Amino acid sequence: MRAPMRGRSALAVLAAAALTATACGTSDSNKSDASSDGAGSTYTIGVLNSTTGELGAVGQQEAKGMDLAVEEINAAGGVNGHQLKLETVDDQGSVNLATAGFKKLATSSKVPIVIGPGISATAKAVAPLADQYDVTQILLVAQPEVANGTKNVFEVPLPGKANAEAVVKYASSKGIKNASIIWANNPYGQAGNSDITAAAKSAGISIVNSEGFDPAKFDFTAQAGKVASANPEAVFLWGAGGAADALVLKAVRASGYKGKVIGDLTYSTSTIPEAAGEAADSVVSLTAVNYGAPEGETKKLIDAYKARYNNETPTVLSVYAYVAVKLAAAGIEKAGKFEGPAISAAIQSLNFESVVGKMEYTDTYRGGPNADAFKPVSFKNGEFAPPAE
Amino acid sequence: MHILDLLVSGLTLGSIYALVALGFHLVFKMTGIIDFAQGDKVVIGGLLGLTLVQQGLSTVMVVLLLVVVAGLLLGIAYDAIVILPTQRNGALAAMAATVGMTLVLAHGHHLVWGPDPKPFPPVFAGGIELGPLRVSFQSMVIWAVVVAVGVGLALLMGRSRTGRGMVAAATDPLAATAVGVNVSRMRALSFALAFGLAALAGVLVAPITLAGGSIGTALTIKGFTGAVLGGLNSTKGVVLGALLLGVVESQLAAVLPNGNVDPVVFVALVIILLLMPNGLFGLRRQRLA
Known part of the structure; x- marks a missing residue:
């Protein structure tokens, strides 16, 4: 009895390994x-x-x-x-x-x-x-x-730095004088936080608070609440490129914040309105592709x-x-x-x-x-x- | 008012952890195994629910029922494929197999549904407003389900003949077999119930967490933490531990930088377990060897 059971154990391990390998491997179909x-x-x-x-x-x-x-x-x-x-x-x-x-x-x-x-x-x-x-x-x-x-x-x-400059430039054009930042706590977001803080300083916009968020989580009530209580003229969002970005935006609006929300290019994906609902209509994303009014080669693509x-x-x-x-x-x-x-x-x-x-x-x-x-x-x-x- | 907002979101967060924690508790108490794939099973449940909704099924109760049935069947298959082959090698081998299954399930659902989390329509739309405080029906339903499942499991394991048979099978399989308990069937039933519970949880929490993505590991870690904090062997303990974890996390997030919340929570957990090895609300004397 013991030997067959060991055989089944080995089979289970091999099956798991095979499945994992299938999921993780090189794309052989593209090998040329x-x-x-x-x-x-x-x-x-x-x-x-x-x-x-x-x-x-x-x-x-x-x-x-x-x-x-x-x-x-x-x-x-x-x-x-x-x-x-x-x-x-x-x-x-x-x-x-x-x-x-x-x-x-x-x-x-x-x-x-x-x-x-x-x-x-x-x-x-x-x-x-x-x-x-x-x-x-x-x-x-x-x-x-x-x-x-x-x-x-x-x-x-x-460059992310250029994205930060574009976000701040847009805010300046709307007369914004103070803002909060909510940024994804990963290397991309940390760089974004630094870049946007530096760009804001150069543009004369004071940053009243700065909050990181973990893109692996899904509840951002605390971060949004802190930003809302500071009541800045604008909130800068710097996402991670995942669904958490939309949940952060949703939480900011759910906190009762009524000011402008300006995001980096991660806020220009179709996931944003799907996951954030109505809150998506109130975000402006500074992005690389002119999705709002595409023309010429952009429209063709x-x-x-x-x-x-x-x-x-x-x-x-x-x-x-x-x-x-x-x-x-x-x-x-x-x-x-x-x-x-x-x-x-x-x-x-x-x-x-x-x-x-x-x-x-x-x-x-x-x-x-x-x-x-x-x-x-x-x-x-x-x-x-x-x-x- | 902000504290109340955080309390509501913390209770919802804690309830989500509690649904995962109850799965850990159910499997541990009835089989002596810690199943680390519990969080990924929740994700699978959410994705199954999303598939049914995308196929045009809009009646909430039917979606929930079908997903739970699918979860029960998957649980039986899970027991046969993952747990049964490891049984001769003890609980540690089974636990190692469940760790492997976290990868298989996570990569598997990425292959089938894609790696992106997907929006899931609210299972129960709307909410009530108490001044500036708003509580969604979705949250209230999750709270209610946690209470109902907690009470149900406590009754099942403490009062019913089947439940007592399951606990006996885990505590002393030989003695249980001697008095006529079918240990293999009890174990399969345990995993079926745990997968069914995870599938139910998946549909309920997906409107908040989104369906799919890579949230399974986070759910596993937080659900397990909540269960251990409260006492893995106590139904009341795992629910209270998970709720406490959610509430504390939310309140800490309001005063600490984001990156410091989890380390503070885990250090506190270690200290608590040093002082109270069975958790805050755990049974003083472990029933399981």
Whole structure:
């Protein structure tokens, strides 16, 4: 009796391990042949992001934008006659897995260009490897300091500091003289708190209180109550890119606060009206994509994305990833060869125009566009809309 | 007035913890096992409820009933697949298996429903306003369910023949078998009830926590903390411990920086357990070996 029971125990453990491995592993379906310069062969671009784990939503949004961009490029004939293909490694938001994943892409798959990661901690861990392996890397994080000083690393997202400046600039334009900040207590939010405090000081706006919130929680009554009791002219919200952002906004309005609420770009996702309800109509988000009044290329992208993904509006993260692929394709095309250093040199010289602004890279600056590229967006009845005033 | 707002939100928070804590209590008391997948089972319940709502099912009681039935069946499967194979190796092996299941369930529901938390319509919309204080019906229903489940479990385990059989099976399986108690069936029933309770909790709390996402681990940690604080072996204890945890957390969040709340709570928990190893309201003499 004992032996069969042990067998069943082993079976249960193996089943659990198999399930977990299935959930956590590399995307083998995207595995491709090594890149080649031969005419008509496929150019494989490496992708390093988190499609599972606590920050899995980040990678999944990015994957959608990248897939759409690749489809569009391939439908238009590819790059210099080569079709594009993505080889994705899921780092689960783990520094160790991201480092191992980058090395795998650079040495085993031998890709000359990698897009991602989109999370600060993993991006910081792998950015130095790009120069070490002569691989071009396009990060999806909003911290230029990670890419500055490297030879091969670039960023697409508009810098968090520029987002903070845009939020404060918008508040100043509305005559705001004092404000509170509620910020996500993670590296992105902590940087946002520092940046927005500094920008407010420069703009003559006094910060009356500053409250962190844990994005893993769901009850923010205490933070909202503290802000409401200070009764500032405006509340600046700096989110984490998750559902907790909407719950914070909801709690601020539920506390009875009637002043202006101005958010960073995390407050420009469709989750905000879905989870915050009516409170969403009263937030103005300074964001990279002009969702409120889309025109030209922005409208074209949004329409294509909706057609591809069941009428879903692209998130800012999806758009950044979409732009990253377009930037990579433009760099490969200009370089004329599929090699890391050549692609890096080409990307730096492009002054690439995109739906989120112009990528003006130099030897010393490798971040995304500046504060002027942010657009104020709000909601009306659950849909994106220009701010009411 | 702000203190009352915090008290209401703290009671709701504590009630959510209590629903998870009662699951811990139920399994521990009836099987001697601590099931660390309890928080993720709550998340699964919420997602099952959301799926039914998205399929057009709008009658609250029908959704709740179907989700609880699904939870009971999942509990039986959970016992057969996860717990039963570990039984020859003792409670520690079973607990290790439940830790593994937290990963399997979390990744599993991410694969099926996606990693993003999803808005869940209020199960009971509206609320009452007492001056500037507003209490939602959703919160009141959660409070009421905690009381009802607590009383129900206390009666089941203390008064009913089945419940006493379940407790006996956990306390001394050999002796229970000798007097005709089917230990395996009792264990399966325990896990079925625990999953059913978690599924019910999932639907009730999803309008507040949202459905899905990565909240399972947080629910597990806070539910377990509340249960241990009050006394894992006492039904009244786990409810009071969880409520106390929710209220204290809310009040502390109003006076401490956000990042300091959990460390202060956990340090206080350690001190309390040093002084009162069975928790604030736990039984003085453990029934379980």
